[in-house]
């Protein structure tokens with residue numbers, strides 16, 4: 001522990017489990033004061049209890065929920081330095097099987113949730129002249145994709161566009177806006193919703209030879225949240241074990 005976030009107040013949305021829980025644990029190790037938010041009350045409360053911090057049930061697709069979560073952080077600590085909007089859903093569904101309602105739900109959580117988090121955090125961050133807005137994007141959408149990720153890819157590519165636009169608009173307020181693009185990260189949700197064959201396929205395509213961990217992703221968030229990143233805004237960090245690199249099917253093929 002090096003106290004890289006000493007006394008910084010951070011609200012982490014989508015932190016009951018998986019990558020978001022990894023971010024919460026990592027930020028806590030570095031001295032941040034946390035508020036956790038998630039739709040899942042039992043798991044979210046359990047993670048918050050583990051860390052001894054407040055939890056609020058939040059559906060980030062709803063602006064009033066985003067505002068309530070920000071209000072809890074302000075009520076608890078008097079300021080809000082960092083917001084991480086990590087909540088995201090990734091139904092595995094071909095475009096031809098996707099209804100308009102399916103499409104809207106993915107956009108509501110992943111993309112409108114990003115806007116809602118930003119809009120709610122802007123008020124206190126602008127007033128205090130400091131803020132770090134951070135988003136979980138993905139390599140899926142901005143760079144690559146695979147069958148069944150139409151709505152998801154569109155939503156994550158949209159997050160990157162929003163990051164750039166918000167970074168410009170908030171640059172005069174002392175607020176930076178950045179994101180992390182995870183590759184394939186081994187979380188309970190990936191194991192449950194994608195299964196062994198998908199995971200094996202991804203593993204084989206990763207030069208570093210393994211899926212990432214929530215902590216791998218959390219370390220990139222930590223950097224972007226810390227003072228070390230004070231001159232970085234409007235960008236994203238890829239955390240993918242080199243998965244974007246191969247030009248062909250077999251990156252292990254060497255010259256004769």
Ligand SMILES: NC(=O)c1ccc[n+]([C@@H]2O[C@H](COP(=O)([O-])OP(=O)(O)OC[C@H]3O[C@@H](n4cnc5c(N)ncnc54)[C@H](O)[C@@H]3O)[C@@H](O)[C@H]2O)c1
Nearest residue numbers: 014016017018019039059060087088138182184185187189
């Ligand atoms: N796991 C991966 O390989 C991977 C790769 C790239 C990007 N991502 C992104 O990382 C994020 C986390 O993924 P994960 O694998 O940890 O998934 P996860 O399902 O384990 O975690 C997501 C969390 O967000 C919460 N959540 C869902 N909808 C919400 C809502 N409307 N409001 C508030 N909270 C909500 C869930 O309850 C859960 O706790 C997502 O944005 C996902 O798109 C994941």
